[in-house]
Amino acid sequence: LSVASASRKPLSAEELAERARKKLEADATRMLKAQEAKARRTAAKLEKRKAKWNAVGYQSRSVYANVESPDENTPAEDPTEWTTAIDDADVGGLVEENTSGSCPPGIYYKSGDAAEPLTKFDALNESNGQYTPVFVCACVDDSGGWGTRGFFGALSRRTNVPSMVYELAGTMDDLELGQCHLVPVFDPSEGDGEQSGVSTFGDWLLTRDSNSPDNPIRANFCALLVAQQHSRRSQSKGDPPDLQLDALDSALSALSKACRAVKQCSVHLPRLGHGTHAFTWYSVERLLRKHLVERGHVPVYVYP
Structure with a gap:
């Protein structure tokens, strides 16, 4: 192994840059697929929950869900x-x-x-x-x-x-x-x-x-x-x-x-x-x- 390692040609700067680029692309692809899978699971969960609610006529008492807090100087209302x-x-x-x-x-x-x-x-x-x-x-x-x-x-x-x-x-x-x-x-x-x-x-x-x-x-x-x-x-x-x-x-x-x-x-x-x-x-x-x-x-x- 030491002989093989010694005889391996070192990568050029261009090859190192290409390897780094491919790694970034692969990481981005994996992240995108993970996000898409999570979105599908969330959508399926929401659909299942919606059907469950409709079946029994349930009404949520949750208010203003996912409301983002306004900035300190920005009023949320008139x-x-x-x-x-x-x-x-x-x-x-x-x-x-x-x-x-x-x-x-x-x-x-x-x-x-x-x-x-x-x-x-x-x-x-x-x-x-x-x-x-x-x-x-x-x-x-x-x-x-x-x-x-x-x-x-x-x-x-x-x-x-x-x-x-x-x-x-x-x-x-x-x-x-x-x-x-x-x-x-x-x-x-x-x-x-x-x-x-x-x-x-x-x-x-x-x-x-x-x-x-x-x-x-x-x-x-x-x-x-x-x-x-x-x-x-x-x-x-x-x-x-x-x-x-x-x-x-x-x-x-x-x-x-x-x-x-x-x-x-x-x-x-x-x-x-x-x-x-x-x-x-x-x-x-x-x-x-x-x-x-x-x-x-x-x-x-x-x-x-």
């Missing part, structure tokens, strides 16, 4: 449609009184049960007297298995609608990282909103804007932010799945767009991701401020 910005919009603090979305945009820390506002339907805008919906957020994983402790238990004690919708979404393969599922919860004194053809956030918007803008169906929304990935490791240890900030970023971007569509609302949540591995509230708070305060122009109430 600024004239937003609530007027306030100089002290970044100022948050401790609040004790019940809030109805009339506070300036900001992050406020409040004692109490973060699930409670979901079933309160008395929030009215001080300027026009119109009902102001509430968004109550919960971080979920992509398993479809609803918990019984902590904030999940608190939500279930108020209403079983979010857990039912979430578990059905898991059965229908409708839980992907970065999604935001908005689950409407209706005022029981006004009957079931689904009897009026309102079962999704989009239905509620159409009803409010088209049929009765001055007297919309009263509904609050449980925002299920799919920002955790179920894994055998976390399941075996009994630990919650790690909070994935990129997925939370996408989910909050979708929620921000929903808040801008409503125009007047408030957001309530526990400390998202608390108790997960390597949790840092500062990172979560930055995302809340970016999407909900600066872009959504809504007050955010955090229940420690």
